[in-house]
Amino acid sequence: MLTKQSRNVINFMVACVNEFANKFGLSEKEAFDYLHKYNGIAFIKDHYEVQHCLSLEDTIDDLVAVCKNHGGFLT
DSSP states (O other), X not given: OOOHHHHHHHHHHHHHXXXXXXXXXXXXXXXXXXXXXXXXXXXXXXXXXXXXXXXXXXXXXXXXXXXXXXXXXXX
């Protein structure tokens, strides 16, 4: 059974993936695959406590920077 904290992190990840997909015209699967490949999913998980306090727009900007630093190409 998932803890409340785990559910909150998962829900936030889903929201971030959906917003990322919308911003870049990707499907949710394409967005997830990209974020996973370039460490965006790990970033959300590791920095949830700070990121969920920011706007989704700021979090997406942070994800773009993290992914770019790990070889990503979307800007």
